[in-house]
Amino acid sequence: MSPVALASSAKEVLPPPLTATSPPPSLFDGTTRLYVSYPCPFAQRTWIARNYKGLQEKIKLVAIDLGDRPAWYKEKVYPENVVPSLEHKNEVKGESLDLVKCIDNHFEGPPLLPDVELKTSKCFYI
Numbered sequence: 001m002s003p004v005a006l007a008s009s010a011k012e013v014l015p016p017p018l019t020a021t022s023p024p025p026s027l028f029d030g031t032t033r034l035y036v037s038y039p040c041p042f043a044q045r046t047w048i049a050r051n052y053k054g055l056q057e058k059i060k061l062v063a064i065d066l067g068d069r070p071a072w073y074k075e076k077v078y079p080e081n082v083v084p085s086l087e088h089k090n091e092v093k094g095e096s097l098d099l100v101k102c103i104d105n106h107f108e109g110p111p112l113l114p115d116v117e118l119k120t121s122k123c124f125y126i
């Protein structure tokens with residue numbers, strides 16, 4: 001089994017979803033964060049992309065409780081107030097399909113998409 005496959009198969013302890021009373025993480029401190037809601041299928045596709053590429057150590061998962069959402073998520077992280085979003089290099093972007101392309105294009109690990117897809121993706125962080 002390759003190192004990436006091993007890393008991907010290691011059991012990850014999932015952080016508990018943050019609620020209205022949870023303080024925000026130390027935003028824009030250089031940490032790359034993927035904001036998700038565990039039951040959200042749009043978030044799940046980005047989460048799967050992250051895991052497939054073995055990026056559990058490089059992209060920190062931040063779970064949000066959408067039913068009891070912290071106000072700081074809209075105010076300080078992602079004004080669209082939906083998940084998923086990706087905080088990376090002092091920017092926050094969303095839209096799950098774009099994020100899958102960005103994760104594929106800008107991080108190590110086995111490619112998810114053919115080259116043609118990567119080259120035509122309008123990605124940020126460049």
Ligand SMILES: N[C@@H](CCC(=O)N[C@@H](CS)C(=O)NCC(=O)O)C(=O)O
Nearest residue numbers: 040041042066082083084095096097
């Ligand atoms: N087009 C977006 C859809 C994201 C979306 O609709 N996420 C839902 C959760 S599954 C959300 O955050 N809804 C906000 C809300 O419930 O207020 C994407 O693909 O990322």
